[in-house]
Amino acid sequence: MKRSNAAKFAAVAAAGVLALTACDNAAEDTGDSGNGGGEEASEIRVGLAFDVGGRGDRSFNDSAYRGLQQAADELGVETADFEPADGEADSDKQDRLANMAEEGFDVVIGVGFAYQEPMEAVAENYPDTNFAIVDSEVEGHDNITSLVFAEEQASFLAGAAAALTTEEDHVGFVGGVETPLIHKFEAGYVAGVEHVNEDINVEVDYLSQPPDMSGFSDPAQGREAAQAQYDRGADVIYHAAGASGNGVLQSAVDNEFTFIGVDSDQYENAEEQQKPYVLTSAIKQVDVAVFEMIKSVVEGDPQTGIQRFELADGGVDYTLSNEEAIEPIQEELDALKQEIIDGEIEVPTQP
Structure with a gap:
């Protein structure tokens, strides 16, 4: 990353722990929407597409969902999350991302490297939408931010x-x-x-x-x-x-x-x-990375390029x-x- 994130990760991760849940019930692919409980509601809408396994995996997807929920609670953004289908094709992922962009979501997040090609195909058609992908390095697209980890x-x-x-x-x-x-x-x-x-x-x-x-x-x-x-x-x-x-x-x-x-x-x-x-x-800290990406859009200075998280900045660790x-x-x-x-x-x- 361009600058140290140690303090940022400590603060955001501490807040995220308060919202830690097992997330055992998966949402339908039509989306699970909600408004945050922040003091001021934001006009920003955020859509998040889960990776294989979906919500309730107690791992990767649930971490991303905690970041989404934290953004709803603290930033007042409107959120929706979308489940993958078993054995779905890239075209299904592409349609999911395109539908979110078409419906006016300001931030569209794909959880997992499998969204790379579908996101690249969609992003160029929606230059005003802020896309982000977890676990894949994407270059050459000004409106795609890569959230990657060591x-x-x-x-x-x-x-x-x-x-x-x-x-x-x-x-x-x-x-x-x-x-x-x-x-x-x-x-x-x-x-x-x-x-x-x-x-x-x-x-x-x-x-x-x-x-x-x-x-x-x-x-x-x-x-x-x-x-x-x-x-x-x-x-x-x-x-x-x-x-x-x-x-x-x-x-x-x-x-x-x-x-x-x-x-x-x-x-x-x-x-x-x-x-x-x-x-x-x-x-x-997928939750922290997701939250910080959303926060940057809310604050009017969207993250871009490759955001890399390591031991040095608390982006990865052992518990x-x-x-x-x-x-x-x-x-x-x-x-x-x-x-x-x-x-x-x-x-x-x-x-």
């Missing part, structure tokens, strides 16, 4: 946490769909494990291959993959699989192994009986919610975190 940095800390807590010297990674984005999670995680102990065995499994995106929305398959890794000896498993990660967590409960969450604080979102099994989560579990290794993780920030550790982005 997922590999947070994943490195997840890998270090796994290595510091495994009793079997055997850990696992479950990826939703094998794409370049999820490769960043895998690469960082494996690097973090190996930095602590090169002799630890790391299991890696993906639930689906492109163009099949079901790996992000199949908890049963996530549970099956985690069970298989556990049966092969893994006692700590990290996932980057969207809603499928809920199955990984359930497998952790069933088999009493350690789970590491992703994107959102999955300890906070877990059911009470699941929480003891959640060591930490490698989070990226401390399960204090009893994380406290014994927190000092070591914080030291590694600082080494990454200082450039002493360079985290790979490819396996």
Whole structure:
């Protein structure tokens, strides 16, 4: 990013925690609209299109939704959110984005890299609409803002946490769909494990291959993959699989192994009986990025270009919610975190 966002992220993230919810009920594709409770209602209208898995994934989509809700509550913007259909084509995504722009939404946000080509196709026809995409770098469009994250940095800390807590010297990674984005999670995680102990065995499994995106929305398959890794000896498993990660967590409960969450604080979102099994989560502040994008439009100075969020500005991190579990290794993780920030550790982005 062009300037440090540390203070901004701390303030906005703190506010976002107050609104943290499980978001278990998904909205229909026709949109879930509402006005914010701010002191002054804004004339700005914001539409947000979810990625595979939709609301209720307790991860990536729910984080984006928290940012949308925070904007409604604090900025008074009118919001609507839209669910994807199972197995939908790019043309469906393109129609969804175009419909929002045509209906007069001032800000149109696509959650997930799958919206890149549909958004590029639509944005040029609506130059006065502020588009934003999460997890994809788009260049050459003045009205598209890219909200991207250093997922590999947070994943490195997840890998270090796994290595510091495994009793079997055997850990696992479950990826939703094998794409370049999820490769960043895998690469960082494996690097973090190996930095602590090169002799630890790391299991890696993906639930689906492109163009099949079901790996992000199949908890049963996530549970099956985690069970298989556990049966092969893994006692700590990290996932980057969207809603499928809920199955990984359930497998952790069933088999009493350690789970590491992703994107959102999955300890906070877990059911009470699941929480003891959640060591930490490698989070990226999608909610903060979404809120700040909307806020920039409300304030009349819309963000543009590529907005990149890293450990240094609090855009990615690991969570401390399960204090009893994380406290014994927190000092070591914080030291590694600082080494990454200082450039002493360079985290790979490819396996």
